Amino acid sequence: MTEHCxxxxxxxxxxxxxxxxxxxxxxxxxxxxxxxxxxxxxVMFIFSGFWPVIGVYLIAAFIMKPEPVKPIExxxxxxxYHSYVNSPKSAAERLKRKFRELDRRIRRMEDEVTGREYExxxxxxx
Numbered sequence: 001m002t003e004h005c006x007x008x009x010x011x012x013x014x015x016x017x018x019x020x021x022x023x024x025x026x027x028x029x030x031x032x033x034x035x036x037x038x039x040x041x042x043v044m045f046i047f048s049g050f051w052p053v054i055g056v057y058l059i060a061a062f063i064m065k066p067e068p069v070k071p072i073e074x075x076x077x078x079x080x081y082h083s084y085v086n087s088p089k090s091a092a093e094r095l096k097r098k099f100r101e102l103d104r105r106i107r108r109m110e111d112e113v114t115g116r117e118y119e120x121x122x123x124x125x126x
Contacts, residue, residue: 012067020061 014024023041027034045053065085072078084091 011064013061013064015067015069020057021067022057022060022064025064025067 011029012025014021014028017024023037024034026032027037030037041053041057065082068081072081080091080094083094
C-alpha cells in the first residue's frame with residue numbers, strides 16, 4: 001500500500017504482528033521499518049521498566065482497532081467497519097435494516113408486476 005493510502009485509513013493493529021500487532025501497525029502508519037519501532041520499545045523498556053511499557057503497550061492494543069481483512073475502498077465501507085469494530089450488534093442491526101428495506105422494495109416491485117393493472121397496461125402499451 002502507498003503511504004497516502006495508509007495514512008488516510010488510520011492506525012490499526014496489524015493482523016500479521018508478533019504480539020497483538022501494535023508495533024507493526026505503528027510502523028505501517030508512520031512508514032518506518034518495524035525493526036526500529038520494536039527497538040524503540042525495547043529501549044523504552046530498559047530505561048523505564050517493565051510495567052510502564054507493558055501498560056502502555058496493552059492500552060494501545062486495546063484502543064487500536066484490528067486491521068481490516070479486506071482493504072477499505074469507500075467512506076461507506078470505512079463507516080461500516082468502524083461501527084462493526086465498535087459495536088458488532090449495531091452493525092448487524094444496520095445490515096438488517098438495509099435488507100428489510102431491500103426486501104420491502106422487491107415486494108413492492110413484485111406486487112406491481114404481478115398485479116392486474118400491470119397486465120392491462122402491458123396490453124394497451126403493446
